[in-house]
Amino acid sequence: MFEHLPYVIGQIAQPYNIVLLLVGNLVGIIFGAIPGLSGTLAVMLFMPMTFTMQAGSAIIFLLSLWIGGCSGAFIGSVLLGIPGSASAVATCWDGHPMAQKGQSGKALAIGMVASFTGTFFSSIFGALLSEKVADIAFMLGPWEYFALCFIAITMVLAISKGNMFKGLASAAIGIFLATVGYSPIDAEPRFVFGNIHIMGGLGMTVVLIGIFAVSHMIVEQAKGFKQLPKVDTKSIRGFGISLKEMKEQAGNILRSFAIGLGIGFLPGMGSGLSNLVAYSSARNVSREPETFGTGNPAGIWAPEVANNAAIGGAMIPMAALGIPGDATTALLIGALTIHGLEMGPMVFRNSGHIVYLMFAVVIVCAIVVLLMQTVGMRLFPHVLKVPYHYMYPALLVISLLNGYIDSNSIYKCGMMILFAVVGVAMSFGGLPTSPLILAFILEPILELNMLKAFQYTGTVTTFFTRPISGILCLLGILSIFSPAIRILWNRIKKMSAKSAN
Amino acid sequence: MKVKRDQLTGAALFLLGIVIAILVSQFRIGFKPGYPGPMLFPLISVFGFIVCGAGIFLQSTFGKKEEEVFLLKEGWLRLGISFVILTVYVFALSVAGFLIATPFALFAISTMYAKGQTSQRKYRIIFSIGFTLLVYVIYEFAFGLRLPGGILF
Numbered sequence: 001m002f003e004h005l006p007y008v009i010g011q012i013a014q015p016y017n018i019v020l021l022l023v024g025n026l027v028g029i030i031f032g033a034i035p036g037l038s039g040t041l042a043v044m045l046f047m048p049m050t051f052t053m054q055a056g057s058a059i060i061f062l063l064s065l066w067i068g069g070c071s072g073a074f075i076g077s078v079l080l081g082i083p084g085s086a087s088a089v090a091t092c093w094d095g096h097p098m099a100q101k102g103q104s105g106k107a108l109a110i111g112m113v114a115s116f117t118g119t120f121f122s123s124i125f126g127a128l129l130s131e132k133v134a135d136i137a138f139m140l141g142p143w144e145y146f147a148l149c150f151i152a153i154t155m156v157l158a159i160s161k162g163n164m165f166k167g168l169a170s171a172a173i174g175i176f177l178a179t180v181g182y183s184p185i186d187a188e189p190r191f192v193f194g195n196i197h198i199m200g201g202l203g204m205t206v207v208l209i210g211i212f213a214v215s216h217m218i219v220e221q222a223k224g225f226k227q228l229p230k231v232d233t234k235s236i237r238g239f240g241i242s243l244k245e246m247k248e249q250a251g252n253i254l255r256s257f258a259i260g261l262g263i264g265f266l267p268g269m270g271s272g273l274s275n276l277v278a279y280s281s282a283r284n285v286s287r288e289p290e291t292f293g294t295g296n297p298a299g300i301w302a303p304e305v306a307n308n309a310a311i312g313g314a315m316i317p318m319a320a321l322g323i324p325g326d327a328t329t330a331l332l333i334g335a336l337t338i339h340g341l342e343m344g345p346m347v348f349r350n351s352g353h354i355v356y357l358m359f360a361v362v363i364v365c366a367i368v369v370l371l372m373q374t375v376g377m378r379l380f381p382h383v384l385k386v387p388y389h390y391m392y393p394a395l396l397v398i399s400l401l402n403g404y405i406d407s408n409s410i411y412k413c414g415m416m417i418l419f420a421v422v423g424v425a426m427s428f429g430g431l432p433t434s435p436l437i438l439a440f441i442l443e444p445i446l447e448l449n450m451l452k453a454f455q456y457t458g459t460v461t462t463f464f465t466r467p468i469s470g471i472l473c474l475l476g477i478l479s480i481f482s483p484a485i486r487i488l489w490n491r492i493k494k495m496s497a498k499s500a501n
Numbered sequence: 502m503k504v505k506r507d508q509l510t511g512a513a514l515f516l517l518g519i520v521i522a523i524l525v526s527q528f529r530i531g532f533k534p535g536y537p538g539p540m541l542f543p544l545i546s547v548f549g550f551i552v553c554g555a556g557i558f559l560q561s562t563f564g565k566k567e568e569e570v571f572l573l574k575e576g577w578l579r580l581g582i583s584f585v586i587l588t589v590y591v592f593a594l595s596v597a598g599f600l601i602a603t604p605f606a607l608f609a610i611s612t613m614y615a616k617g618q619t620s621q622r623k624y625r626i627i628f629s630i631g632f633t634l635l636v637y638v639i640y641e642f643a644f645g646l647r648l649p650g651g652i653l654f
Contacts, residue, residue: 048646049640049644049646051646052644052645052646053644163557163560165552165553165556165557165560166553166557168549168552168553169514169549169550169553169554169557171549172514172545172546172548172549172550172553173546175542175545175546175549176521176543176546176550178542179539179542179543179546183538183539186530186538186539188528188529188530188538188539190528190539190543191521191524191543214587218580218583218584219572219580221579221580221583221614222572222576222577222579222580222583223572223576224576224617225614225617225618387615387618387620388614388618389611389614389615389618389620390611390628392610392614393606393607393610393611393614394607394632396587396610397590397603397606397607397632397636398636400587400590400591400594401599401636401640401648404594404648404649405640405646408647410591410594410595410649413591413594414588414591417584417587417588417591420584420587421584424580425513427571428506428509428510428571429506429507429509429510429513429514429557430506430507430510431510443542446542447541447542450537450541451536451537451538454535454536454537455536458535458536459535460534
């Protein structure tokens with residue numbers, strides 16, 4: 001690990017990369033803070049800009065955007081009561097009431113320190129653990145890889161809010177879009193219709209930016225921009241929290257950290273889930289659970305530590321297995337592939353320096369973001385006032401340009417508009433987005449490993465007879481049927497309660 | 502009876518599944534139990550579309566859940582105009598190039614999006630030209646990326 005230190009320091013110390021890191025963090029914080037935007041969107045939008053960069057610079061820029069976005073999400077939650085992204089939903093519940101009580105400064109300071117704690121320590125854990133996980137991964141064959149990708153998609157489906165059918169439909173769209181182009185191994189043209197522009201596939205940039213970024217902005221605009229609530233800037237004074245207050249939260253921080261790291265490590269899960277689980281566990285163990293939701297500081301510490309700890313957790317399967325921990329790591333895997341870096345166990349042998357650069361960048365970003373937020377705390381309310389009628393047109397133009405940069409072809413800009421129509425249709429139908437992103441990015445790995453497995457054994461039973469793949473496949477199938485199982489279980493419980501009465 | 506949004510979504514997914522199933526049946530390499538080949542994953546998506554489409558449709562038909570309105574008539578109009586502007590912009594990019602087409606597109610979109618907000622025309626003009634130049638400088642010089650040049654210039 002330490003043999004890569006000179007390369008890592010050399011990369012981070014380059015003036016060009018320092019600028020990228022600072023700009024990336026700043027843009028990430030802004031994207032994270034503003035409701036409607038997110039760190040994931042920032043990574044998606046700026047990814048094509050990195051195509052001409054060296055791998056090191058590209059990694060630094062993309063990770064800076066991600067970390068800034070994850071960390072900045074609490075700002076909207078605290079000041080407006082509107083989460084900047086799904087990872088900061090639980091932060092609203094106590095963060096905003098604290099701000100309403102005139103404690104905006106304290107709530108923001110807790111968010112900043114908690115975000116730093118989660119990101120910084122989880123990435124150290126990630127750096128220490130990922131190579132060990134990669135060593136274990138050498139024992140895995142295509143069956144296990146197939147099963148890992150499978151479970152990554154199905155677990156996202158299991159936590160799809162509301163309607164399981166909609167989650168599955170979104171994943172089906174992702175799988176379908178990913179199959180367009182020549183198939184792996186057999187080179188069968190699928191849904192190409194002789195069009196040379198899509199023979200190599202639809203392209204991640206065009207599909208994801210079209211469906212999520214462009215359509216999101218158009219729909220938001222069509223719904224009409226809502227007037228954001230006024231922010232109390234007078235109560236933002238000093239740093240807001242003392243060391244004693246932090247010590248009082250030590251147990252809460254440790255527990256939330258473990259939850260975030262664990263959930264982040266699970267394929268397909270991420271900060272969107274970890275903040276909710278950490279919040280509810282903090283409330284459950286609290287001696288005064290009735291104060292949660294009224295401005296209890298523990299209700300900010302828990303979700304913010306957990307959602308940022310998920311970063312290090314998600315990076316472990318990303319680096320060691322090539323399996324994304326969440327939607328953003330899925331995008332990062334795609335971006336790194338463009339730079340010729342195939343994540344997975346072999347990456348430690350072929351490009352170990354790149355993996356450790358990734359973890360080092362996250363650690364540095366955690367520090368830089370904390371400093372930026374500490375210095376710029378009073379500017380947060382102004383960030384939230386950026387007029388949408390300037391921001392959205394600018395982002396729409398950048399989105400379309402990304403389509404052009406992806407292939408040097410205006411054709412892809414047109415395709416992006418088409419996918420924006422698909423995105424609008426998905427919003428109309430209420431289909432969730434995460435299953436599509438994961439299915440679209442994981443389908444090629446899933447299909448390749450499945451076909452390889454069939455070439456080796458020629459039967460489907462091997463997926464279930466090999467212990468690890470068998471367990472993962474069964475878990476995946478169970479999570480698909482989990483809503484039905486839950487309904488059945490509740491009915492059985494009700495019936496048994498009735499008969500007992 | 503008023504058609505629900507989920508009924509439309511379900512029906513559309515179901516129909517899409519059938520169309521894709523027909524396309525998949527035309528693949529040269531077929532499905533074999535010992536080696537599923539290129540058909541399997543498109544078939545999985547077909548299965549997903551048909552089952553989920555039917556599920557969403559039936560849930561909506563027999564469910565009592567009230568749906569929120571997605572967009573009002575005016576919203577649909579704004580949505581349509583946005584798509585028209587973006588399509589024209591893409592066409593203009595191919596003809597006139599980035600530097601000519603972008604300020605006009607930005608001005609048109611920001612003017613439309615500023616409806617109901619306090620925004621002055623001169624600021625929108627400054628924004629449109631300034632942002633175009635900023636993007637040009639960043640993309641061309643900082644990142645070394647080529648932007649659309651158009652066929653006229």
